[in-house]
Amino acid sequence: MFEFITKLFGGSDGSKNKAKERLRLVLVHDRASLSPGLVAALEAELIEVISKYLEIDEEGLDVSFDEGDDSVALIANIPVKNVKRKI
Amino acid sequence: MGKVIVITSGKGGVGKTTTTANLGTGLAAAGQKVCLVDTDIGLRNLDVVLGLENRIVYDLLDVVEGNCRVRQALIKDKHFGESLVLLPAAQTREKDAVSPEQMVELMAQLKEEYDFIILDSPAGIEHGFKNAIAGADQAIVVTTPEISAVRDADRIIGLLEAAELYDPQLIINRVRPDMVRKGDMMDIDDIDDILAISILGVIPDDQDIIVSTNRGETVVMDKKSRPGQAYRNVVRRILGEEVPFMDLQERKIMHWFKRILSGEAQ
Ligand SMILES: Nc1ncnc2c1ncn2[C@@H]1O[C@H](COP(=O)(O)OP(=O)(O)OP(=O)(O)O)[C@@H](O)[C@H]1O
Ligand SMILES: [Mg+2]
Numbered sequence: 001m002f003e004f005i006t007k008l009f010g011g012s013d014g015s016k017n018k019a020k021e022r023l024r025l026v027l028v029h030d031r032a033s034l035s036p037g038l039v040a041a042l043e044a045e046l047i048e049v050i051s052k053y054l055e056i057d058e059e060g061l062d063v064s065f066d067e068g069d070d071s072v073a074l075i076a077n078i079p080v081k082n083v084k085r086k087i
Numbered sequence: 088m089g090k091v092i093v094i095t096s097g098k099g100g101v102g103k104t105t106t107t108a109n110l111g112t113g114l115a116a117a118g119q120k121v122c123l124v125d126t127d128i129g130l131r132n133l134d135v136v137l138g139l140e141n142r143i144v145y146d147l148l149d150v151v152e153g154n155c156r157v158r159q160a161l162i163k164d165k166h167f168g169e170s171l172v173l174l175p176a177a178q179t180r181e182k183d184a185v186s187p188e189q190m191v192e193l194m195a196q197l198k199e200e201y202d203f204i205i206l207d208s209p210a211g212i213e214h215g216f217k218n219a220i221a222g223a224d225q226a227i228v229v230t231t232p233e234i235s236a237v238r239d240a241d242r243i244i245g246l247l248e249a250a251e252l253y254d255p256q257l258i259i260n261r262v263r264p265d266m267v268r269k270g271d272m273m274d275i276d277d278i279d280d281i282l283a284i285s286i287l288g289v290i291p292d293d294q295d296i297i298v299s300t301n302r303g304e305t306v307v308m309d310k311k312s313r314p315g316q317a318y319r320n321v322v323r324r325i326l327g328e329e330v331p332f333m334d335l336q337e338r339k340i341m342h343w344f345k346r347i348l349s350g351e352a353q
């Protein structure tokens with residue numbers, strides 16, 4: 001009976017939440033890998049913003065997506081050469 | 088001057104052909120002049136879904152190769168005659184037998200004569216897809232509420248935008264209210280959340296579709312059918328009316344009563 005009530009009110013055990021979460025992750029990956037222009041544009045703007053505050057090694061800059069089991073992170077490795085004394 | 092709408096999906100078997108037939112018939116029933124074009128070369132199906140398979144003489148390829156005039160290849164519908172016609176796909180040739188340039192030219196010609204030209208496209212993102220979208224003004228993407236279909240829909244939306252076919256609209260087909268209710272199927276809101284494109288309609292999964300297809304009729308003509316109603320709503324939205332989405336909850340109460348009456352609820 002209890003099971004019936006939870007089902008009637010759409011208990012949270014439904015599999016759609018799992019589907020939605022997996023879909024969200026796979027689309028992050030699909031979209032990022034399908035538009036190579038996206039990462040390049042992001043890199044260019046990052047350099048522009050960061051250069052206001054820090055002197056960085058543009059050649060050594062690396063931006064990529066790192067996939068975990070249930071998340072995707074944007075990883076930016078930006079070698080700093082020098083910090084500006086004042087802005 | 089007419090409007091060319093391409094019906095596309097990415098993943099196969101989600102209901103493009105069914106949708107093309109129903110929207111075309113529904114638009115004709117609403118007084119529009121409609122031409123349906125089957126671009127699924129080698130795998131034509133729109134003719135059987137419309138019950139017109141016995142009338143085919145010429146096809147899309149004959150038209151673009153100049154073996155006949157456009158008029159000669161157009162098959163008149165059983166119910167609407169001149170205001171609903173089908174240009175069938177070639178069954179015997181390779182998919183790349185038609186070029187995007189030829190499609191653009193043909194669409195320009197058909198737009199002179201018809202209010203709506205609706206293109207049924209093949210599954211996938213290859214040559215056939217490019218042909219189908221080449222002459223289109225607008226795109227409707229069909230998906231089912233499953234991960235793989237929605238993922239492919241996202242890919243298609245990206246490709247449509249890259250081809251400068253902006254603001255595609257989405258039809259979610261084969262929704263099962265009972266599964267949505269149990270939290271086992273993604274709903275309009277879930278898919279809206281993820282794809283963020285405007286939703287043109289939601290069609291329930293229903294045996295009426297199979298029964299009417301068996302008969303070579305379209306469900307949109309069946310006044311009592313729920314998927315028929317859902318397709319009629321989509322037609323009204325295409326014509327610019329604001330129509331609320333069909334209430335799947337209404338059925339929930341009926342369903343619940345039925346279960347209690349049948350003693351299934353214990
Ligand atoms: N809402 C629905 N309820 C029940 N059955 C449906 C529904 N929509 C489509 N179908 C059935 O699903 C099958 C596939 O539909 P359809 O041929 O329209 O898909 P398609 O996208 O054109 O496929 P393809 O990619 O092979 O061209 C058909 O048998 C059809 O009757
Ligand atoms: Mg089809």
